[in-house]
Amino acid sequence: GVAAWLGDPSAAPHGGESLCDLVTRTGAWLDSLGGPDAPGPSFLAVAEAAVVRAAVVHGLHLPAEAFWRLDVAPLTLTELSG
Numbered sequence: 001g002v003a004a005w006l007g008d009p010s011a012a013p014h015g016g017e018s019l020c021d022l023v024t025r026t027g028a029w030l031d032s033l034g035g036p037d038a039p040g041p042s043f044l045a046v047a048e049a050a051v052v053r054a055a056v057v058h059g060l061h062l063p064a065e066a067f068w069r070l071d072v073a074p075l076t077l078t079e080l081s082g
Contacts, residue, residue: 009064019054020064026051027058030080052078 004011009019017025033043047055049072057067059080072078 006068009067019067022050023054023057023064023067026054030055030058049074055080 001013005013005016005019009023012018012021045051052072053067053070056062056070056072056078057064059082
């Protein structure tokens with residue numbers, strides 16, 4: 001259950017989404033924002049901490065194992081640029 005999810009980023013207990021899948025899904029969304037139909041040079045996304053962690057993992061090309069090592073406090077601003 002939870003121990004597997006916390007210890008193995010590819011685990012998806014109880015039919016949920018694995019961290020690897022979350023990072024992939026979030027990364028695909030971020031990548032889609034930079035194409036020819038991009039909303040502009042900047043955008044704002046309001047998201048829960050898990051999505052912010054996934055975005056940072058994707059943006060910095062970190063392994064999914066780094067997900068839980070990122071500290072994202074509630075109600076904070078995280079700026080990604082690149």
